[in-house]
Amino acid sequence: MKRRGLLGTLLATPALAQPRWQPDRTVTIIVPSPAGGGTDFSARLISEPLSQRLGVPVVVENRPGAGNLVGMLATKRARPDGHMLMVGYSGAMTGHPAVMGTAELDPVVDFAAIGQLTDTSQVITVHPTVPVRTLPEFIAYVKARPGQLNYASGGNGSMHHLGTELLKLRTGIDLVHIPYRGTGETIADLLAGRVQFYMNSPPPILPFIREGKLRAIATTGQQRHPALPDTPSLNEAGLHDVPLNVWYGLYAPARTPEPILARLNADLQAVLALPDIKRRAEEAGTFVAYTSGEAVMTRLRAEIATWTEVVRTVGIKPD
Secondary structure, three states, X not given: OHHHHHHHHHHHOOOOOOOOOOOOOOEEEEEOOOOOOHHHHHHHHHHHHHHHHHOOOEEEEEOOOOOOHHHHHHHHOOOOOOOEEEEEEHHHHHHHHHHHOXXXXXXXXXXXXXXXXXXXXXXXXEOOOOOOOOHHHHHHHHHOOOOOOEEEXXXXXXXXXXXXXXXXXXXXXXXXXXXOOOHHXXXXXXXXXXXXXXXXXXXXXXXXXXXXXOEEEEEOOOOOOOOOOOOOEOOOOOOOOOOOOEEEEEEEEOOOOHHXXXXXXXXXXXXXXXXHHHHHHHHOOOEEOOOEHHHHHHHHHHHHHHHXXXXXXXXXXXX
């Protein structure tokens, strides 16, 4: 009886139970873009509270270059032990494989998603000299002037580029693409009227909208953006299921063990539930929008398929 009791105890103990993973040194979050942008903001939003939960320093390291590719490749090649992570911007994570293919980098294969951090609609803006106040008015205005208005983007294959091309396909308008290297240069030309149309996340352009230097004619979310309650959504303009929102996820290198991903996922959920984190995100014009790692990968696959079709239809070529 004693032996059977001991055997029963052993069998009742999970054979695969392991101690909870604990990092033993600094955790680095790679940001594959310069400081000051939405990716950088999302990484710094979670770094301090994540450090408190993990019990080790969490530092943000900007590794910009080649349209986010430098930092993405560095993360792909990192040791999959939980000590190097990355915040990925949806435009780069889905636009790069659509334009460049997956020979060098395949986000679905090369990364393990931990969870989504934030999600925000983009704001579609025009220069005030364009005499329209809604997207339907803009569509009618451009259709009467095909090829006469310019739109700005952050470069070939950027979300501004692919998103505007998708909008063109869905509405039948003809705009001329003017690519730029950075947001500051883009906004300067937009304010000067050298380009007339631009979509971006709210933080860089909200001040100019409030000052009347730019006019918001739509937002890309399912509902109106709280910072722009008088600006209709694409849904209200009759454009449904157009994936133009900007969102950010936390990723680890592929082959990161499941116990590490589970620990990071649990701590990420706890951090994003903090009222102060939600408040800081909303003040910056974005919103905490946690989803699981599995949901992130599902969204990546769907949006890569959408942008790949846009690239094929429009005939976009790599630079």
